[in-house]
Amino acid sequence: MKYLTLILSVFFCNLAQSSCEQNVDQIKTHYINGMFTDSVGFILNKSAIKQFIQAYLIQKGFSSEVTGNHNASEFFVSQIFEVGKHKWEDDEAADAIIDFLNGEHRFLTNRPQIEKLGLQSFLQDISNEYQQTLNEGTSIFGLYALKELLDTCSRVILITHSQGNFYGNAIITEMYNSYKFPNKYELFNYPMLGHMQLASPVDIPGGPIASVYPNVTGHITNSEDVVMSLVRSTFNSVSANFQSQVHNIDKSGHGLVDSYLNGQDGQPLEIAKQLTAISVNLIPYPMHPQHNASSSAIYQFGYSNLNELLDIKFHNDSVYRYNNVASSIYNGLLTAASQGTYFNSAIRNQHAFTKLE
Known part of the structure; x- marks a missing residue:
């Protein structure tokens, strides 16, 4: 029972953390x-x-x-x-x-x-x-x-x-x-x-x-x-x-x-x-925990519609913020069959960026 409680507490803690962004x-x-x-x-x-x-x-x-x-x-x-x-x-x-x-x-x-x-x-x-x-x-x-x-x-x-x-x-x-x-x-x-x-x-x-x-x-x-x-x-x-x-x-x-x-x-x-x-x-903190990616290069990503900012965390743990990303581009990344390919064609070298971490 003690171990079940611990597992559940960790689960709900991670759930709260991931949903916060x-x-x-x-x-x-x-x-x-x-x-x-x-x-x-x-x-x-x-x-x-x-x-x-x-x-x-x-x-x-x-x-x-x-x-x-x-x-x-x-x-x-x-x-x-x-x-x-x-x-x-x-x-x-x-x-x-x-x-x-x-x-x-x-x-x-x-x-x-x-x-x-x-x-x-x-x-x-x-x-x-x-x-x-x-x-x-x-x-x-x-x-x-x-x-x-x-x-x-x-x-x-x-x-x-x-x-x-x-x-x-x-x-x-x-x-x-x-x-x-x-x-x-x-x-x-x-x-x-x-x-x-x-x-x-x-x-x-x-x-x-x-x-x-x-x-x-x-x-x-x-x-x-x-x-x-x-x-x-x-x-x-x-x-x-x-x-x-x-x-x-x-x-x-x-x-x-x-x-x-x-x-x-x-x-x-x-x-x-x-x-x-x-x-x-108001400038958001890194938002990458919003979504886990299905990509060998991208680990997580998150988006602010108000600021048109896209944050991406790569598998090497680096986090980059891309500016002036339209919601259509974000939705394209969200639904892309290959998110890595979509990133390379629609986001990389297309938007100014800042390294956050």
Whole structure:
């Protein structure tokens, strides 16, 4: 019985491992709310995000199931004090990011040199700047939730609003600093986690990740968002980047649902556009375990329709990524009577490639 249990556990472990890469084109979202949002408001907001995805993004590969964790509302004075503390930490982190960029900006377009610079060590330093925020329950639950989502090998986009953006910057930084997929690849090397900020009071939306991987973060703040205007005049923060008008339904211009998700000045289309762009700019880890090949040369292969990337592992254990591979070419490989012959005629010397391993 003991040996049967061991065999079954290994079998199901391998099954989970091999099926994980199949989820590479699934897009999941997680939400963290802003200040003065009670538990009922949080549930309503999460439901509104689900409806937004169903209306604008369901055909883009987004899952309509939205997860989230509640940033609990507090007494007015405590809430303001907490925001001030978050803003101070975010300012300190932003200063460190700017110092780094000013000193080594030319390296940010060259991945091998980034590795030599030890940017992961830099991320650790930035994560330390966010330590108080990361020790709060909202961040702890957020980190756990994102880990659970990424453990499915899906793409994940964190959606944050207002004060939730402080938590977002801290959480995204820590995830890129420490997370590894179940297949042991590091998130830092394969950015499958994005961040969409709405009504942002931070200095740099996305923090250091926005500097390293600028296409996996997004940001929209209404020009007539009264709350964010007050934050900018008091603390300084990122500028508004969306021209809006004052509407009776929400004169503050700040509400997640009325002024952003259902905004009357084109905000929904802009948010959907940015979320779509983030999703296709997330770069998958090696996907070769998706399929075992029937070839003397090819061992395994896998494909992302969103990125048009084909990963092939050969019997010598080398792994190559082929770019701009149409789905018809992938399907041809999948169904070819001789996959090695098909590779030689339709893929080899036909597509740019990168050696992954």
